[in-house]
Amino acid sequence: MRIVLLGPPGAGKGTQAKGISEYYNIPHISTGDLFRENISQGTKLGREAQAYMDRGELVPDSLVIAFVEDRVSKPDCKNGFLLDGFPRTIPQAEAFWTFCADRDEQLNDAVCLNVPDDLIIKRISGRRSCPKCGAVYNIYTNKPKVEGHCDYDGTALVQRSDDTEETVKTRLSVYEKETEPLIGFYKDKGILKEVDAAGPLEEVQRRIIDALK
Numbered sequence: 185m186r187i188v189l190l191g192p193p194g195a196g197k198g199t200q201a202k203g204i205s206e207y208y209n210i211p212h213i214s215t216g217d218l219f220r221e222n223i224s225q226g227t228k229l230g231r232e233a234q235a236y237m238d239r240g241e242l243v244p245d246s247l248v249i250a251f252v253e254d255r256v257s258k259p260d261c262k263n264g265f266l267l268d269g270f271p272r273t274i275p276q277a278e279a280f281w282t283f284c285a286d287r288d289e290q291l292n293d294a295v296c297l298n299v300p301d302d303l304i305i306k307r308i309s310g311r312r313s314c315p316k317c318g319a320v321y322n323i324y325t326n327k328p329k330v331e332g333h334c335d336y337d338g339t340a341l342v343q344r345s346d347d348t349e350e351t352v353k354t355r356l357s358v359y360e361k362e363t364e365p366l367i368g369f370y371k372d373k374g375i376l377k378e379v380d381a382a383g384p385l386e387e388v389q390r391r392i393i394d395a396l397k
């Protein structure tokens with residue numbers, strides 16, 4: 185299965201991707217997580233990406249496309265992958281479509297998670313994540329067992345630096361302008377699945393898996 189997961193910031197892409205990638209036994213590849221790892225390791229890519237991410241803007245296509253194409257060429261992607269947060273612009277979608285076609289590895293599905301704006305703001309403002317393992321929680325809806333600490337490794341949870349009110353506004357408007365047009369792109373390709381992602385985690389997971397059958 186080669187799947188793309190679309191949706192606005194805070195729609196639940198990362199949260200749902202974990203369960204779906206386990207269900208299909210394929211790697212979960214999040215461009216946001218990969219950039220954050222590079223930032224914490226102080227790599228050249230991380231330094232280039234950081235300023236864009238802190239402003240809520242997109243990292244330039246030229247950096248992202250080569251990075252993802254390299255990642256999906258690794259042996260663990262032989263049976264497929266789940267992309268979370270990529271593609272995010274029409275040039276990224278076109279380049280990746282051509283890349284897959286050239287390898288005779290067509291994308292199977294593009295799943296778009298639909299969530300109303302007021303719920304997005306609530307989800308993002310309540311999000312906390314583990315800086316060590318990347319696990320994502322929510323102080324309202326998806327609490328850790330011990331307040332403020334990761335269930336897996338006990339690390340103190342943090343709020344993402346791009347989850348400020350101002351940056352979230354920019355990320356939402358960038359999503360509308362740059363990423364929403366991908367819904368039409370994948371509809372035209374005949375692989376779009378739209379899923380109502382407002383609802384309990386397990387219920388949304390079930391809807392996604394049903395849509396992928």
Ligand code: AP5
Nearest residue numbers: 193194195196197198199215216243269307311321322325
């Ligand atoms: P990225 O990390 O991809 O951020 P995003 O798309 O803004 O998405 P989020 O991670 O904010 O949200 P999510 O949908 O994963 O929601 P989550 O599961 O955490 O990208 C960050 C930045 O990197 C970008 O701004 C850009 O600069 C750069 N970048 C990345 N990819 C790029 C690309 N391709 N091109 C250019 N630049 C790129 O859920 C949110 C919260 O809600 C959590 O607390 C969760 O517990 C809770 N929650 C989730 N689902 C539910 C539910 N059903 N019920 C209740 N609570 C829920």
